[in-house]
Amino acid sequence: MSVVAPPDDFAAALPHPARVVAMHDEAEDTRTFVLGLATPVPALDAARPGQFVMLSLLGHGEAAFTLAHLPCAGAAPGTVTLTVRRVGALTGAFFACEVGASVGVRGPFGRGFPQDGADRPTLYVAGGCGLAPLRSAIDAQLRARAAGTPVAILYGARTPGSRILRASLAGWRVQPDVALFETVEEAAPGWHGRTGVVTELVAAAVAAVGAERAALCGPPGMLRSAAAALAAAGLAPGAIHVALERYMKCGTGLCGHCYVNDRDVCSDGPVFSYGELLALPDAFGPADSAFG
Amino acid sequence: MDACVLASRAAVDRIRRALALDRRVIEPRTVEGAPVWTATNGEGALAWSTAAPLAGVKGWLVPPREPVLAWDDTGAMRPVVPCPERVAFVGLRACDLAAIAHLDAHFGSDPWYRARRAAAFLVGLDCSGACAGGFCLEVDAGPFARAPFDLNLTALPDGRVVVAWGSAAGVAALHGAGVASTPVDDGTALLLAELAAGAAASFPVRPYVARGLARMNAAPAGGAIADEEWQAVGPRCLACTGCTSLCPTCTCFTVVDEPVGAGGTRARIWDSCLLEGFQRQASGHHPAPRPGDRVRRFWYHKLSRDFAGPTGRLGCVGCGRCDVACPGTIGALGVLAALGGER
Ligand SMILES: Cc1cc2nc3c(=O)[nH]c(=O)nc-3n(C[C@H](O)[C@H](O)[C@H](O)COP(=O)(O)OP(=O)(O)OC[C@H]3O[C@@H](n4cnc5c(N)ncnc54)[C@H](O)[C@@H]3O)c2cc1C
Ligand code: SF4
Ligand code: SF4
Ligand code: FES
Numbered sequence: 001m002s003v004v005a006p007p008d009d010f011a012a013a014l015p016h017p018a019r020v021v022a023m024h025d026e027a028e029d030t031r032t033f034v035l036g037l038a039t040p041v042p043a044l045d046a047a048r049p050g051q052f053v054m055l056s057l058l059g060h061g062e063a064a065f066t067l068a069h070l071p072c073a074g075a076a077p078g079t080v081t082l083t084v085r086r087v088g089a090l091t092g093a094f095f096a097c098e099v100g101a102s103v104g105v106r107g108p109f110g111r112g113f114p115q116d117g118a119d120r121p122t123l124y125v126a127g128g129c130g131l132a133p134l135r136s137a138i139d140a141q142l143r144a145r146a147a148g149t150p151v152a153i154l155y156g157a158r159t160p161g162s163r164i165l166r167a168s169l170a171g172w173r174v175q176p177d178v179a180l181f182e183t184v185e186e187a188a189p190g191w192h193g194r195t196g197v198v199t200e201l202v203a204a205a206v207a208a209v210g211a212e213r214a215a216l217c218g219p220p221g222m223l224r225s226a227a228a229a230l231a232a233a234g235l236a237p238g239a240i241h242v243a244l245e246r247y248m249k250c251g252t253g254l255c256g257h258c259y260v261n262d263r264d265v266c267s268d269g270p271v272f273s274y275g276e277l278l279a280l281p282d283a284f285g286p287a288d289s290a291f292g
Numbered sequence: 293m294d295a296c297v298l299a300s301r302a303a304v305d306r307i308r309r310a311l312a313l314d315r316r317v318i319e320p321r322t323v324e325g326a327p328v329w330t331a332t333n334g335e336g337a338l339a340w341s342t343a344a345p346l347a348g349v350k351g352w353l354v355p356p357r358e359p360v361l362a363w364d365d366t367g368a369m370r371p372v373v374p375c376p377e378r379v380a381f382v383g384l385r386a387c388d389l390a391a392i393a394h395l396d397a398h399f400g401s402d403p404w405y406r407a408r409r410a411a412a413f414l415v416g417l418d419c420s421g422a423c424a425g426g427f428c429l430e431v432d433a434g435p436f437a438r439a440p441f442d443l444n445l446t447a448l449p450d451g452r453v454v455v456a457w458g459s460a461a462g463v464a465a466l467h468g469a470g471v472a473s474t475p476v477d478d479g480t481a482l483l484l485a486e487l488a489a490g491a492a493a494s495f496p497v498r499p500y501v502a503r504g505l506a507r508m509n510a511a512p513a514g515g516a517i518a519d520e521e522w523q524a525v526g527p528r529c530l531a532c533t534g535c536t537s538l539c540p541t542c543t544c545f546t547v548v549d550e551p552v553g554a555g556g557t558r559a560r561i562w563d564s565c566l567l568e569g570f571q572r573q574a575s576g577h578h579p580a581p582r583p584g585d586r587v588r589r590f591w592y593h594k595l596s597r598d599f600a601g602p603t604g605r606l607g608c609v610g611c612g613r614c615d616v617a618c619p620g621t622i623g624a625l626g627v628l629a630a631l632g633g634e635r
Contacts (some may be wrong), residue, residue, distance in 0.1 A: 009403035009406075010372075010373050010403050010404075011371055012363060012373035012401065013360065013371060014369050014370075014371055015361075015369065019367070020624050058363045058367060058369070058549065058551075058556065058558075059549050059551040059556055060549060061547060061548065061549045061558070062547065063574075084570070087574040087575070088574050090373030091574075102367045104369065166496070219575065219577065220458070220577050245573060245575070246571060246573065246579065247570075247572065247573050247574075248545050249545070249547045250545075250547065251561075252401075254398070254399065254402060254543070254545070255544060255545050255546065255560075255563070256543060256563070256565060257544070257546070257563075257570065257571060258571075259593075260579070261592075261598065262596070262598035262599055282579060282580075282589070
């Protein structure tokens with residue numbers, strides 16, 4: 001501890017400057033932003049599905065967002081794609097940005113989904129905005145898989161109007177060997193699909209593709225019940241991967257905000273295997289909590 | 293042992309004054325009846341028997357507000373590089389040093405911490421007996437110091453002082469002061485062992501501490517203690533953050549942007565996991581919605597072996613500051629008493 005940090009270490013902690021180069025609305029309150037980095041950041045081009053960045057808006061702070069599209073899933077190098085739901089101060093300021101606006105990006109941070117296994121039958125389970133973090137994982141597997149590897153996608157939204165990534169959903173629906181299951185909690189006029197919660201479809205989706213592994217993202221209550229349903233359907237806890245979310249202030253294991261038992265979601269996660277989570281009682285919040 | 297013997301306490305004062313030539317020497321002094329870390333310039337004699345100040349030295353190493361980034365009206369960003377004053381803390385107790393070992397492990401990768409830590413010279417002072425409310429013995433953090441220190445002092449009853457060194461800077465400071473010393477002979481080593489045993493024997497017997505720690509560390513992950521127990525204890529926390537501010541091993545911070553005109557500063561600010569909003573998410577999910585959940589999370593962090601760092605020690609160093617700070621009764625000993633069936 002006697003070595004003073006060289007000035008480079010401070011500069012390396014700064015956000016990478018970027019600009020908003022494109023954006024499009026996904027649903028009410030949800031928008032996809034494509035950012036262009038001012039200078040190449042090899043680590044961001046090499047980022048893996050499930051990893052995240054801290055988006056910086058000067059004067060408004062920083063918040064964590066999963067990389068929604070990546071070069072390994074077909075995105076252009078030098079870009080950062082985030083699908084963001086407007087919920088508060090920073091996301092509100094982000095939505096007020098126009099194309100050309102300056103932002104900053106730190107990262108990539110955390111441990112993403114496992115890199116191997118593109119040739120294994122896989123089930124993706126997403127609830128609400130949880131589809132955004134799974135998008136790059138799905139697209140990366142569809143690019144890397146051996147022909148004929150079956151993939152199932154199970155997506156549950158609150159209402160038909162809150163469905164995000166409709167272009168991706170439409171694209172996946174017509175891919176060979178992809179089974180797409182959609183459901184909404186509250187139907188609306190014009191909705192002809194299923195109504196109900198995703199958990200009810202887990203067993204059918206596993207059976208449909210003979211899933212050997214699964215990746216999950218969504219609200220904690222859904223994660224808890226869907227992971228349990230997958231285990232009950234015969235998947236090994238080590239083959240079920242869950243992206244957790246916590247309030248984050250640093251992304252680098254220092255600020256303490258994101259800890260779950262003795263793990264930091266930012267650096268030990270955000271993706272954990274269900275086997276790991278079974279040893280972390282706080283992973284999904286208190287079981288009897290009305291907030292879960 | 294990397295140590296030598298000084299003939300008198302006056303030799304220590306020579307070392308203090310030599311340190312003061314190129315650093316600010318900061319020592320516990322009694323101010324308005326209470327010990328406070330005070331810039332002394334090494335003047336006067338060391339206050340050997342002054343107790344550990346309630347506010348420790350954490351604020352020098354991890355300031356309550358640490359600016360990390362500044363931007364100007366063009367939106368250009370630059371890191372705020374700290375230029376910490378060179379300081380020497382003289383009289384750090386074993387618990388405080390154990391806490392600094394904890395900070396070193398936690399913030400070891402952080403350039404802001406490393407800059408501040410590198411500017412600090414640490415002189416420990418072994419406790420001859422238990423302080424009021426301290427339980428360092430039960431958590432293996434005292435009363436005699438282990439690393440990290442540059443120099444560490446043990447006062448012998450005959451007026452001599454054993455000084456140990458833990459770094460090249462410590463050796464240099466000892467040489468630079470030009471004090472005469474003799475090696476630690478067998479008799480002195482025996483005396484040191486007796487002093488350590490006597491200091492350990494001076495602690496009150498509190499069987500509930502071991503019982504509470506054992507329950508806290510039964511598998512799985514603190515889950516052996518029933519939820520109702522924590523929910524019963526929880527309302528005793530007023531979320532005043534007194535304990536987390538004073539605790540020498542608490543490290544949590546939040547980050548705030550402070551715009552000034554068209555520019556501004558981004559700063560880390562001390563935070564507390566006992567505040568309701570610490571983990572509340574924008575989605576509405578709250579991992580610890582009830583006071584009992586937050587109190588459990590906090591004490592689990594301090595008292596579970598799951599958080600033992602590279603030193604193998606718990607996140608709590610037994611300094612007892614939280615018991616003094618708590619307007620309720622759930623400082624460390626208060627909680628261990630509740631968990632250990634004492635009340
Ligand atoms: C690893 C990770 C990945 C993520 N990925 C994504 C992603 O891909 N897309 C996405 O949209 N989000 C994602 N998130 C969530 C995202 O980080 C949050 O939505 C974001 O931090 C919200 O910031 P904000 O400043 O807009 O909201 P805030 O202003 O911080 O808070 C919003 C909510 O909290 C309430 N609130 C705020 N302060 C208070 C208060 N003092 N008292 C009571 N209520 C209050 C507000 O009313 C509002 O409902 C991710 C989070 C993590 C940890
Ligand atoms: S807790 Fe132990 S090391 Fe700390 S001041 Fe008290 S007796 Fe000394
Ligand atoms: S928890 Fe209390 S006794 Fe333990 S180190 Fe912190 S302030 Fe000291
Ligand atoms: S976000 Fe700060 S420790 Fe994880």
